[in-house]
Amino acid sequence: MTCQECELALGLDQNVDEHLAVCASCRELAEELRANAMAFESFADDPLPTVRYRVMAQIRSRSSARRVMRWGWALAAAAMLVVMFAVSRGTREQTRTPVQISHVEVPLQNRERKGADTADIASKQRAPRPKRIHNGPTHVVSVKMLTPDPDVVIYWQIESEDGEK
Amino acid sequence: MVTEELTLTILSAEKASDAFETVMAAHERMVMGTAYRLLGRMEDAQDATQEVFLRLFKNLGRIDGDPKPWLYRVTVNVCNDHYRRRTPVAEPDERQADPAPGAQRVLEMDERKRLLMEGIQTLAERERTAVVLREFQGLSTRQVAEILGVEEVTVRSQISVARVKLAKYVRDRK
Numbered sequence: 001m002t003c004q005e006c007e008l009a010l011g012l013d014q015n016v017d018e019h020l021a022v023c024a025s026c027r028e029l030a031e032e033l034r035a036n037a038m039a040f041e042s043f044a045d046d047p048l049p050t051v052r053y054r055v056m057a058q059i060r061s062r063s064s065a066r067r068v069m070r071w072g073w074a075l076a077a078a079a080m081l082v083v084m085f086a087v088s089r090g091t092r093e094q095t096r097t098p099v100q101i102s103h104v105e106v107p108l109q110n111r112e113r114k115g116a117d118t119a120d121i122a123s124k125q126r127a128p129r130p131k132r133i134h135n136g137p138t139h140v141v142s143v144k145m146l147t148p149d150p151d152v153v154i155y156w157q158i159e160s161e162d163g164e165k
Numbered sequence: 166m167v168t169e170e171l172t173l174t175i176l177s178a179e180k181a182s183d184a185f186e187t188v189m190a191a192h193e194r195m196v197m198g199t200a201y202r203l204l205g206r207m208e209d210a211q212d213a214t215q216e217v218f219l220r221l222f223k224n225l226g227r228i229d230g231d232p233k234p235w236l237y238r239v240t241v242n243v244c245n246d247h248y249r250r251r252t253p254v255a256e257p258d259e260r261q262a263d264p265a266p267g268a269q270r271v272l273e274m275d276e277r278k279r280l281l282m283e284g285i286q287t288l289a290e291r292e293r294t295a296v297v298l299r300e301f302q303g304l305s306t307r308q309v310a311e312i313l314g315v316e317e318v319t320v321r322s323q324i325s326v327a328r329v330k331l332a333k334y335v336r337d338r339k
Contacts, residue, residue: 032332039277040300048197051211052189055218059182 078154185225188232189218195233195302196240202297203244205286209251213243237304237312241294248290277335284334288327295320296327 020027142157196217201210217240221232228235285293291313298309299320306324310317 032336
């Protein structure tokens with residue numbers, strides 16, 4: 001320990017009290033330290049203002065803005081599910097009944113027949129497909145969305161055939 | 166028919182803010198007290214406290230268990246940022262608790278507290294932070310070291326230097 005006022009280095013075996021008895025400057029400083037320690041404790045009782053209402057008002061206004069956004073996301077998610085389902089169904093049907101398109105090379109001299117050939121192909125494409133009969137199980141996915149409002153629950157029921165989702 | 170139910174839960178914003186208000190009520194005094202001692206001005210302390218709690222609200226999901234150490238760390242960082250940004254002349258508040266009439270001891274104590282608040286603003290950033298957490302907030306040397314991310318021995322040395330500087334500051338102005 002070093003006495004900062006009189007620059008006296010104290011050894012570990014030296015008694016601080018002995019030094020304080022002879023060094024007025026250090027004694028005074030020790031008194032200040034003791035009084036300060038008491039003052040530090042008394043700070044704990046000081047009244048402090050609150051900012052809780054300020055913070056909560058800010059949080060609530062942000063939350064309501066976010067709620068609007070969240071509803072938007074929920075609706076977007078629902079739309080996405082419906083689109084995904086529709087796309088997967090459409091793809092499946094396309095895979096099962098592929099449309100055969102044959103290319104017909106028309107010789108130059110028979111150019112007047114070209115229009116008739118194209119019309120034949122088009123009429124074949126437009127022919128009604130036979131209705132499919134499904135014997136497999138029907139898979140129903142029920143999507144339930146809980147909202148911040150306990151009275152409002154959104155349900156979607158998405159039905160798919162052959163166990164495909 | 167195979168039926169499957171998926172439930173998507175949107176957390177109720179109302180419930181989240183109510184829970185947060187409870188957390189804030191429990192820790193506001195601690196944060197405000199620390200900010201006020203570190204900054205020496207009530208307006209700055211209020212701004213800092215507001216910033217700390219808004220950060221807490223944002224990070225609530227990432228804090229496990231007691232939020233106190235996190236709050237202390239963020240309060241110290243926010244206050245140090247405020248301190249560096251603000252105008253160089255820092256006039257601490259001269260607000261005093263109303264003393265009992267004729268109570269000389271109370272007056273002396275109030276004067277000492279005012280001088281201590283002034284003196285703290287003259288300390289180096291690390292010393293100021295260490296002494297505020299140790300002396301005003303009553304944290305242990307180990308807790309202060311953890312919050313500041315330094316060794317305990319460093320904190321002890323900073324507090325010791327700060328105490329002597331404060332004692333001299335008060336003595337020279339009495």
